[in-house]
Amino acid sequence: MSIHISAKKGEIAKVVLQPGDPLRAQYIAENYLENVKLVSKTRNIFYYTGLYKGKEITVGASGMGFPSIGIYSYELFTEYDVDTIIRIGTCGAYTTDLQLFDILNVKNAASESTYAKYAWEIEGDILPHQGSTYNIINETAKELSLNAKETNIHSSDIFYRKNPDIPAIATQYNCSAVEMEAFGLFANAQHLGKNAATILTVSDIIPTHENISSDEREKALKPMIQLALESALKI
Ligand code: HPA
Numbered sequence: 001m002s003i004h005i006s007a008k009k010g011e012i013a014k015v016v017l018q019p020g021d022p023l024r025a026q027y028i029a030e031n032y033l034e035n036v037k038l039v040s041k042t043r044n045i046f047y048y049t050g051l052y053k054g055k056e057i058t059v060g061a062s063g064m065g066f067p068s069i070g071i072y073s074y075e076l077f078t079e080y081d082v083d084t085i086i087r088i089g090t091c092g093a094y095t096t097d098l099q100l101f102d103i104l105n106v107k108n109a110a111s112e113s114t115y116a117k118y119a120w121e122i123e124g125d126i127l128p129h130q131g132s133t134y135n136i137i138n139e140t141a142k143e144l145s146l147n148a149k150e151t152n153i154h155s156s157d158i159f160y161r162k163n164p165d166i167p168a169i170a171t172q173y174n175c176s177a178v179e180m181e182a183f184g185l186f187a188n189a190q191h192l193g194k195n196a197a198t199i200l201t202v203s204d205i206i207p208t209h210e211n212i213s214s215d216e217r218e219k220a221l222k223p224m225i226q227l228a229l230e231s232a233l234k235i
Helices: 022-032 065-079 115-120 133-143 168-172 182-192 214-220 222-232
Strands: 015-019 034-040 047-052 055-060 084-093 103-110 126-128 148-155 175-179 195-205
Touching: 015 022, 015 065, 015 222, 022 034, 022 047, 022 055, 022 222, 055 222, 065 084, 065 115, 065 182, 084 133, 084 182, 084 222, 103 133, 103 168, 103 175, 103 182, 103 222, 115 182, 126 182, 133 148, 133 195, 133 222, 148 182, 148 195, 168 175, 175 195, 182 195, 195 214, 195 222, 214 222
Parallel strands: 015 055, 015 084, 084 195, 103 148, 148 175
Antiparallel strands: 034 047, 047 055, 084 175, 103 126, 103 195
């Protein structure tokens, strides 16, 4: 048991898939894993451990934003000996060069957040994915004939903002999309010497206000889920 996860030691796999939403974790567990066990339901942040094609995998939510993913990923890495976390989330595209349903494999996450600095004294406002999982995802995407675009993204503290312009940090680091967690995950993994990757599906095109409807979301996320699970098999 850790402060925010009630699983017993040994009930969490070495590889964890981490969507933001607890219901998405439940959906993945119920539709893709066998012999599934609900190992934590503290705060309704469900964690499930089961088998995917015979490999033990845990799936559980991060919640939204750096404080939340910071807590869950830290406890998974330090209290449950997790080696690898693959975040699977959604993002808003800053550019019409991206389309709804596009899949991104995050190379670097840039952020104005002070999370990495104040948590771990990691300076700088851009952090890379950690370890070899990113390359495994690229290879696996090719095998599955999925186009996973290698890209930099903006990890923001802010969902709603007064100024509609693309934030300066996104322009500075050539970030084509925005989400709210990858930078915190990469900071924890870097500090702890662990592996972390982030796969995103474009759910919003910010300049045109297009978005994937809630009805479409379940189907829309299937290729990303499959990519994450098939990549996890090789870890
Ligand atoms: N902003 C931040 N995070 C997001 C967005 C967005 O527009 N869409 C999906 N996650």
